Structure formats: structure tokens, C-alpha cells
Amino acid sequence: MPYTALLSALSSLPLDGYTSDQREALGTLYEYIEEPSPYALFLLTGYAGTGKTFLLRTIADLAQRVGLRVELMASTGRAAKVLSASTGRPASTIHRTIYRASTQMQEEGGSFQLGRVSGATPTLFIVDEASMISGDTGEMT
Template sequence: MNIDEFAESILLNLPYVPNDQQVQLIAALARFCSPLMPSDAVFLLNGYAGTGKTSVTGALVRALRDARIPVVLLAPTGRAAKVFSKFAGLPATTIHRRIYRTDGTGLGFGTAEVADNNLTGGVFIVDEASMIGESQSAGDVR
């Protein structure tokens, strides 16, 4: 599937007729998701509430799924992951759960290790990234 076909797939997955800026966004997202893009590239989407960010992202996720491109949906909180999952139609998880692997006791007392997050040819999408702040270690608390 070429870039134009992928952009058309995103448009077809959108539940409304997009405005001109949303059409430009969809074209940029289609280019970003192409195999021509470096694997470490980042696409940052921001905008005011009600501009269609979540709807376009949901359409992108459905188009990626239709194209059989692996996609991982992440959010900073469980609630944000639940909302994201509803709009995208795929399971979403918290960033922490995806990054770290625990001993599996579920008690929160075990050790956590960095998980293997290799996803060749896939796309990681983080929703509500503005909620992510700088963390402080216990020694930094004032």
C-alpha cells in the first residue's frame, strides 16, 4: 500500500468529513507511517480540545490495523488508556505497564525490570502525553 492509499484508508476510517487541516494532518500521518520513515522518528500531534485529535488518531489506528502494521497504544494513566482504547478500538495500556516487567505477584513489592519492547515495523502511539511530567527520585524531594 502506497502513501496515498494509506491516507485514503485513514480518511475512510474517520467517522465524519474532515476539514482542510485534518486532511493535511492525515497526509502527514500517512507519510510518517510509511516504510520510508526512519524507525526512530517521532510525530508530535497537539492542538486545542475539540479539533479532532482523538478521532483522527482512532482512524489512524484502524487504518494501521487494516494494513497489518503492528501498533501499540499507550497512555500515562489507566483511565486515559481506557478512553484511548474505546476510541481506537484496540486495547491500550499504561506506559509503565509496557515499559516495566514485574515478578508477577501483583502485590507491588517485587522487583521491576525494563521489558523488551522491540516492535519491528510497528508504531507506538502515546495518547495524553501532556500528562507525562518529569519524575523526581526520593532524593530530589524538597
């Protein structure tokens, strides 16, 4: 199980160079992975310049090292470009990652549909600036 390997990698991470807040965040992440929420969502928050992106890069590197696929996403193309530059990893918009053009759209200009990430590899999704995302799913009842 990659999550067990991720726990092991987190616990053996040398913490020199991390601030006390960053060490606390890594500890909280460890606890979250060990006892996950039924919502499978972990929020990393903090003021600008507190090292969130540095932690994201660390977490993404560890996750990939233990066999998890890592998807970095942001709400806009510009934000994805900044995220990619600051982490040294590819990033894209949330929509590009999770939506696919429907067959109808390809043929006659239809709509998008929610796609599935292909492959059986467990995936860690990291969304930067998640506060910019609406909670409205746009579903019609």
C-alpha cells in the same frame, strides 16, 4: 515493508468528512512516514474537540489493516480507559506496556525493568496525552 503499505493506505484514504486541519495532519503524517525523523517520533497536537482521537482511530485502523501491530497507551489507567472507549480498541498504561517485573521482583520484591515488545511484527505505538509524560528517564549516572 508495512510502512510502504501504510503510505499507500494513507494516500488512498477518502478524505470526505475530515476537516481541513485533519487533512493537513494526515498529509504531515504521510510526509513523516515517507521521510522519517531519526527520532522516530510524530506528534499530533491540537485543542480539545478538534478530532485528534478520531484521527488516532483512523491511523490505528489503517496501520493494523496493513500488518502493523498497534499499541495504544496513556499515562494513567483512567486515561487508558477513556482512550479505549473513544477508539474502540484496547489501551493500557505506558508502564504496563513497556515495563516487566524483574525476576528478582517476582522472587523477593525487587524492581521493574524495561521490557521489549515481543514478536517480530513492526509496532506502531500511540500515546495519548503525551504532554503528561516527564522527559526524565530516571537513569542514574
